[in-house]
Amino acid sequence: MPNSHLDDLILAEYASSSLGEAQSVFVASHLTLCPDCRRVNQGFEKIGGLFIHHENDSPIEDGCFYKILDNIESSRESKELKKQDDILAELKEIPKPIRDKLPESLGSIKWKKLGKNISFIELECNQPKTSMKLMKLSAGTHIPVHSHGGKEYTMVLSGGFSDQYGRYERGDVAIRDVLEIHEPVVDEDSECVCFVVTEAPLKIKGFIGFIISKILG
Template sequence: MKQEHRVKENTMAKHHPELDILMEHAAGSLSLAQSACVSAHLNYCDCCSQTVQRLQAVGAAMFESLDPEPVGDALLDRVLARLDEEPPLSYQPAQRSGQDATPALLSRLMAGDFSDLVWKKVTEALRITPIRTGDPQFEFSLLHIKAGGEIPPHDHRGSEMTLVLQGGFSDDRGSYHPGDFIYRSANEVHAPRAFADEDCLCLAVIDAPLRFTGWKYRWMNPFLRLQAG
């Protein structure tokens, strides 16, 4: 059963990762792409950021209490050789100037602006562009939904993490705004619709292609491929 954590009312986001996801993030056991998505949410949410810091502090204290284990020369040499490497997803949290501020981590991964990206049209309302994270198991993409546009009903063959960056959307479970984090398990069907007054920009992390459930778009399913890496 997923664990919940309390969130202060004055946080920028209203929908947050479950505590078990934050625990995995703090422990470094999430995949690279999923961890990047959670990190982007922390850019919006002080409460989740503080929760992760507390979890990391607890983990560090527990680690220090363990008895030391001998380390072989080969392993020590490999660790020392990597000390000068630049962490691929490290960044300093940006000062928040508003809800539409692009998370610093995402800006770094894009290596440019949204206008520099190559977008692929999926439906009349949906465009998508993958962003490379180096994670071979998960696709890390930006989704652009036209104002008032709907992604046709679909489920996923795997999990999906979504973070709203600009605008917002709603489905049968609620409404989502910048900073909101949504997790969907395999076989959960939904049909996100962007708010009528503004285009919606989301970050999505999936480990299997989406699958349209309506007859009008099912023909596309065999052509949908995961673009991980």
């Protein structure tokens, strides 16, 4: 089971179709790997359904939303999800919402190189100033210390990495905003493949940093 989850706010925005294209793909992809967040999302969808059902009908029963929210919270602690998640954790496929954005079939994907340790695939994105990428980083790769011009959404698809805020493995998400600075380091024993959404270029100091931010931003 992923240990780093999406927060309730972004799940509520996803359930109400309030997110942009790239952020929606990110959330949808995480939901394929995380039973906990799927349960939470289903709860928010039920709330949305209640609004639609009662919009031109009778008032909603007092306390109805709180009962649903209580069920959402308890679902995070349910041990019954462990067996299902153990199966999901073994899967190595790229989540379908990401596959649907790939320009070619999986067998003919061409990774672009950025130095010897970083490869990436740019995914089609029609959202202004926002990019979606699959990134593959060699074992032990250090990404230079950087901040962000906008939010950066990262989800691990295979392998793992660490930064100042924690360690991330398959299905885990790391969302950094403009005030956060970090230095991701890939695990020493295997390469790491991530799905990354950026709302603006990274801010990395120096000429090399400028080149990297232009390519990856």
